[in-house]
Amino acid sequence: MKFKEIEKKWQEKWEKQNLYEVKDSGKKETDFAKGYVESRKKYVLVEFPYPSGYGLHVGHAFTFMGGDVYARFKRMQGYKVLFPMGWDAFGLPTENYAIKMKKKPQNVTKENTDMFKKQMKELAFSFDWSREVNTTDPGYYKWTQWIFIKLFEKGLAYKKEMPINWCPSCKIGLANEEVVDGKCERCGCAEVSRRNINQWVVKITDYADRLIEGLKKTDFIEKVKTAQINWIGKKDWIDISYPVDGIGEEIVVSTTRPDTNFGATFVVLAPEHPFVSVILSGAKDPNGIVKKCRDSSPPAGDQNDGEILSQSDKKIEEIREYVKNSKKRSELDRISEGKAKTGVFTGFYAVNQLNGKKMPIWITDFVLMTVGTGAVVGVPGHDIRDFEFAKQFGLPIVRVVVGEDGDESGIEKKEQVQEKEGRMINSEFLDGMDIHEATKKIMNYLEKKGWGKKITRYHLRDWIFSRQHYWGEPIPMINCKKCGWVTVPEDQLPIELPEVEAYEPTDTGESPLAKMTDWVKTTCCKCGGFASRETDTMPNWAGSDWYFLRYIDSKNDTELASMDKLRKWGPVDVYIGGDEHNVLHLLYSRFIYQFLHDIGVVPKEYPEPYIKRISHGVILGPDNQRMSKSIGNVIVPETVVDEWGVDVLRCYLMFMGPYDGTMAWNEKTLMGVKRFLDKFEKFIKKNVNSKFKISNSKQIQNSNNKIQKEIKVIVNKTIKGVTGDIERFYYNTAIAKMMEMLNGMNVILSPSNTQDRLCEGDSSPPAGDQNDGAVDMDDLRKMIKLLAPFAPYMAEELWEKLGNKESVHLSHWPKADEKYLVEDEISIPIAVNGKRRGEIKVESGRIGDKSEIIKIAREDESVKKWLKGKKITREVYVEGRMVNFVVKD
Secondary structure (H helix, E strand, C coil), X not given: CCHHHHHHHHHHHHHHHCCCCCCCCCCXXXXXXXXXCCCCEEEEEECCCCCCCCCCCHHHHHHHHHHHHHHHHHHHCCCEEECCCEECCCCHHHHHHHHHHCCCHHHHHHHHHHHHHHHHHHCCCCCCHHHCEECCCHXXXXXXXXXXXXXXXXCCEEEEEEEEEEECCCCEEECHHHEECCEECCCCCCECEEEEEEEEEECHHHHHHHHHHHHHHCCCXXXXXXXXXXXXXXXXXXXXXXXXXXXXXXXXXXXXXXHHHHHCCEEEECCXXXXXXXXXXXXXXXXXXXXXCCCCCCCCCCCCHHHHHHHHHHHHHHHHHHHHHHCCCCHHHHHCCCCCCCCEEEEEEEEECCCCEEEEEEECCCCCCCCCCCEEEECCCCCHHHHHHHHHHCCCCCCCEECCCCCCCCCCCHHXXXXXXXXXXXXXXXXXXXXXXHHHHHHHHHHHHCCEEEEEECCCCCEECCECXXXXXXXXXXXXXXXXXXXXXXXXXXXXXXXXXCCXXXXXXXXXXXXXXXXXXXXXXXXXXXEEECCCECCCHHHHCXXXXXHHCCCCCCCCCCHHHHHHHCCEEEEEECHHHCCHHHHHHHHHHHHHHHCCCCCCCCCCCEEEEEECCEEECCCCCECCCCCCCCCCHHHHHHHHCHHHHHHHHHHCCCCCCEEECCHHHHHHHHHHHHHHHHHHHHHCCCCCCCCCHHHHHHCCCHHHHHHHXXXXXXXXXXXXXXXXXXXXXXXXXXXXXXXXXXXXXXXHHHHHHCCCCCCCCCCCCCCCCCCCHHHHHHHHHHHCCCCHHHHHHHHHHCCCCCCHHHCCCCCCCHHHCCCCEEEXXXXXCCEEEEEEEEEHHHCCCHHHHHHHHHHCHHHHHHHCCCEEEEEEEECCCEEEEEEEC
């Protein structure tokens, strides 16, 4: 098959027919397959891409093909399918590329989206392009701005001075995700620092409980639900006060595991903790604890005061330097696992009021000021991080929990750290209790004593919504000296992003828009006085949080989307995306949707935006490493398509491994897929002019033609298997089943088989012609339909050769005929004294006759030798499953 000609031919035909365009109402021939039912809709969504200047890579192709296979499958099952596509084009990726290419972001966005769209069409993705959206289109971001105004009006958006990650080279604030190993991901070289900037913040924390509860209404896989719940991090905590020895101050530590407090051996503070500032200032050091540096100085009398002062100065400088370096690292970097723990001792001790023991106070960067109180009590016997810290600095480790193994010995290895279930020891009045009972007991005890206070806390923090770069949605707010922050009137939306000569980040850290004085100066819509526009722009997430709603009504100028259309298409049935978006993007998107639900913009009956979330896997380079331009292992779809064709690439990507797995590119497997498609094409063409014109199953049933029946069995088994696999996104096994089907049919139809097994009669082919046209035309159609979602070009071409006028992609998905799923023969294993010694084949209708099955089994040649000379003491038969002879000498 000349794949390039075929691809061009069908691309043009599909586009001319608007084959994949779905209408909101009314029956249109290309809207659905035969058997369509109005109420049966499927909204299949794949995450829309950042249109980079490098075009589609195989990772994009892999993701979109998974969605495309499912969408095509559902259309053929009779569903009305919405499968749209658009562009997440605002934000740093596009701006970075524009700076590199020395072009305007507006221009590169147009170039890149045009290129992506062309490539997507070539790869036969069945997107409905009539619903295309682009986050940089003013008609789109008008509604992004409108959502922000509504958040502000409801008290969910506010301005606050917040610490941000700052790159001195790029001169821009960075999200935590943009800081890697303390360096800017954008430039890769600059050390990131922290600075305080006035930021717009959105109160996502007000929805924390709703975001947890809403997960119960979804069909997300457990991994996704767990990731969201852990990120929100709702837990019952207790704030415990520990007096600082000698100075009349307290350190308040928040913990969820007070049951282990008898095993506490140290306290660690975040570098930003207020007590660290106290230490550095010396304001709360009346007894000269830090000054004399009693922890590290030799006993009194061994040094003079000058030496002591010199060492204390070094200690202060050590603390100051550690704090400075810690603040350069992002929070994600600081808490990442697998890195050696760092820290510095303060010279102070906290007192554990439960047992009176003094615990050294350290500063470490794995403690965050934004979590709990910014202070942690270290229990190294029962927390991995604490254990690693204690080992690093030689701090005591005490066991207070015994696990299921009953081990009460000292803890020396990480594997011994007991973090979960167990009973208490070495804990006075808690001894013998399980940890849950002990937690309740100690919480009540600490509250009664006045040493602690129960509290519910969340890991989730309010969402920083400002970015100090150019390429983003303008925030629709103005600042008036008299009226404060005021929203732009809705009839003035969208506030369009003005074109600027220089859009690179500024030296001051302000957005480049701050230089646009004519644009910045405006009039207050409340008092008519002088006012200034907000010059920060929105984050990448802003436009991607609600795009799935706009697809439903992408041309609406008067509202975000029509309620009728939202009811018709919502919620999203299947949302396909990467693991990296299972937390932040998915959480932000659910939050915005729940907010829109509260203000009546989306249907009351749909409290959640997505029913099912599917996480796709990752494709590695041929060297088993992540694809990277720097190491030259990137696979570009065009290269593969030019040599092998689109259908080979599509089938290979879906066959190379589980859709949610991690797989390395392998050209040998690619060649195997090519051979399969070549064989498939040859098989269909060979049998197109079938000499067997058996038109219905009744004729088959009455026929003595065993070959025909065996073919029917294989085809129907494959239909059932492939259907189930696609439903579960097991694309690799679906293709494997089609390969098995083709191999099985070729074996059945081989001359050596057909000579012996074809019965005489009118339906038999002439001698010597057994392989040609030996398959029912109906089965050929079913085979092509099964292949269609994976290899749409080949399937369409072969479908046409069978004389069909309408597209195979609008035909009805085949259903398995149950009567062909019952095996004529059943294989039953035979065991002697429990060890398998043979196997017999029995007609399925005879498996209920125990005496006959036992007789057949005893006479089997492979079993006889194991029974010879033995006394059979017992005969066991599990119907249709096994026979076991119990024997003795």
